[in-house]
Amino acid sequence: MKKQVIALAATAAFTASVFAQSSVTLYGVIDEGIDYTNNVGGNSVVELQSGYAQGSRWGMKGAEDLGGGNKAIFQLENGFDLNSGRLGQGGRMFGRQAYVGLSNDKFGTVTFGRQYDSVVDYLAQTTSNGNWSGYLFSHPFDNDNTDNSFRVNNTIKYASPDIAGFKFGGTYSFSNDTNFANDRQYSIGAQYATGGLLLAAAYLQANNAGATTGGAIATNDASFLAQRMRVFGAGINYTLGSATVGFAYTNSNYKNPTGNGYLADPAAIIAPGATLNTLKFQNFELNAKYQVTPAFFVGGEYVYTMESYDASTGGVKPKVHSVGLMADYNVSKRTDFYVQGMYQKVAGDKTNSVMDNAFILGTQAPSSTANQFAFRAAIRHKF
Known part of the structure; x- marks a missing residue:
């Protein structure tokens, strides 16, 4: 009997030690506010909207220590609309992130599932919308995905450890289609941080983005539907004392685009009676935070933003100017209040499509003119 008691005690001690090396964390963000837009299809609107500076979400993440610097990891993250209770990201249960993988202190991390691409992981942090301002401050139509309009399904991701301030990674997303390249995606990116300096660059390509419901970028998740999507860019942030200034450049190229996921009529980006051969965006962003x-x-x-609109009816090059301001006050470690204002103006050549009208992402629809203004006052709570 004494031997059995000792054996049971030893087993219990070992089990407790194993469990102590594992962890699961429940977390979330609730972002809720009142928005005013001066022109939505010719009328102003005041509305209650959820998830702008950060998308409203809840999630679970965990790790199990496997020994030798190895860990098994997972993350499940849900996006939702606070005002209706609806699931976000096209009605997905865990539409923001859903992955499992292995991590090693020396060699990095490999994960499998629905994840962020390298533009989001590395480059977006040098933009204001991908860092501290969010949805309203997106580049037109979030053409470069720095605001994380879509995630990539069926994805294998590698992320390196931090090597003296340098880190890099990449993704490959399977089409899961008998046509191997039909709606696949791949991306690479890198960052270097030292002192107050942050440098970043990334590249992403998707073939037939949005062409299938089960591919890398699903139909109801795509910002643009196109035969080929290419995005690349670089950015720099520098922090000195209380001030941070940044510059980011991104270049987005859509071959044979057929629609846009932000519009009620996705094909409205195409001029009546025309075929859109290519749609290109060059975004030059200056940002500052104090x-x-x-x-x-x-x-x-x-x-x-410089646009290049090449259609069967001819080529034109509109310009878009976007100006945004934000103030944020934390009343505690978990709760803050913020206000934002965003103005957009479309100038230059006309495409004879909806793209001639200003459209700030986060508003209900494009303006009836080349100008649009939006204002938001909100509360954000983290748990």
Whole structure:
């Protein structure tokens, strides 16, 4: 009997030790506010909207220590609309992230599932919308995915460890189609951080983005539906004391685009009676943020976007100017209040499509003119 008691005690101690090396964390963000838009199809609107500075979400993530610097890891993250209770990201249960993988202290991390691409992981952090401002401050139509309009399904991702401030990674997303390249995606990216300096670059390509429901970029998840999508860019942030300034350049190229996921009529980007051969965007962003006190910051951005619209009816090159301002005050470690204002103006050549009208992402629909203004006052709570 004494031997059995000792054996049971030893087993219990070993089991407790194993469990102590595992962890599961439940977390979330609730972002809720009142929005005003001066022109939505010719009328102003005031509305209650969820998830702008950060998408409203809840999730679980965990790790199990396997020994030798190895860990098994997972993350499941749900997006939702606070006002209706609807699931986000096309009605997916875990539409923001859903993956499992292995991590090693020396060699990095490999994960499998629905994940972020390298533009989001590395480059977006040098833009204001991919860092501190969110949805309203996106580049037109989020053409470069720096605001994470879509995630990539069926994805294998590698992320390196931090090597003296340098880290890199990449993704490959299977089409899961008998035609191997039909709706697949791949991306690479890198960052270097030292002192107050952050440098980043990334490249992404998707073939037949949005062409299938089960591919890398699903039909109801795509920002643009196109035969080929290419995005590349680079950015820099520099922090000195309380001030951070940044510049980011991105280049997005869509071959034979047929629609846009943000519009009620996706094909409205195409001029009547025309075929759209290519649609290109070059975004030049200047951003700045000043931490007035540990609890209060102000920030702003200016984005100059050059579009190239090549249709069967001819080629034109519109320009888009976007200016945004934000102030944020933390009343505690988990709760803050913020206000944002965004103005957009479309200038230059006309495409004879909906793209001639200003459209700030986060508003209900494009303006009836080349100008649009949106204002938001919100509360954000993290848990």
